[in-house]
């Protein structure tokens with residue numbers, strides 16, 4: 403029996419402290435957890451950390467992993483106390499930050515195991531810190547480990563997934579993910595985002611190179627874009643990509659900071675925009691990947707906007723995708 407949708411979370415990730423005034427704080431996802439639980443969804447816990455550690459090394463340099471672990475061990479024990487800066491002023495941390503980042507990867511790998519193994523059709527991971535800005539050896543933009551990139555590599559190595567699509571609708575471009583798969587002919591990266599904007603990458607002419615040429619697809623949008631420009635552009639680009647790339651698994655960097663209420667994003671999406679993009683991805687997965695979608699939370703900093711966006715996403719994941727042809 404295959405569950406239509408499974409959700410994953412571990413309260414450990416709430417212990418990653420960023421200080422009292424940072425937008426990426428524990429309260430933002432506590433609200434999402436409450437909302438999905440109120441809808442009757444059950445949240446599952448991750449497996450042992452051993453495989454997680456091995457998989458992280460598929461994307462991140464061992465020296466970076468050691469440096470991060472060591473820096474976190476010197477961080478403050480209390481999540482809301484003054485913090486230690488690591489790599490970037492955007493990346494404050496506490497003593498539990500390494501464990502939270504590692505656990506986030508573990509939750510995503512558990513979701514991939516369940517979806518690739520047939521226990522679940524779709525999965526959504528409610529977690530933090532986010533990951534899509536993290537590079538092989540550098541933390542940036544609130545991100546430490548690039549969980550979605552690790553999950554793509556892990557799905558290929560552990561589950562024999564040949565081609566993986568990573569789709570990203572966070573308002574920021576996922577520079578770390580793009581960089582990881584830039585020359586890779588087996589992992590496509592599709593991103594819609596505000597541009598120009600942090601982190602500066604994601605122009606239309608960034609399309610990959612070598613075997614990966616044409617498999618990086620960027621949909622840059624100006625400030626204030628709404629559902630039609632943002633979600634509509636994403637749908638069109640996805641259609642074009644699927645003509646030359648048939649994924650065996652769809653991974654999603656699901657950020658909700660393009661929501662109209664978000665204090666950082668400056669965009670105009672409603673819940674309908676997130677529903678549209680999620681349905682398009684579910685339909686792509688139904689057409690090519692036995693319905694397999696594994697999604698992980700990235701950004702989203704307005705409490706209500708994040709919760710509404712995430713609920714729209716979860717409901718659209720739980721439904722069947724609309725027919726593609």
Ligand SMILES: [Zn+2]
Pocket residue numbers: 572573574657659700701702
């Ligand atoms: Zn973001």
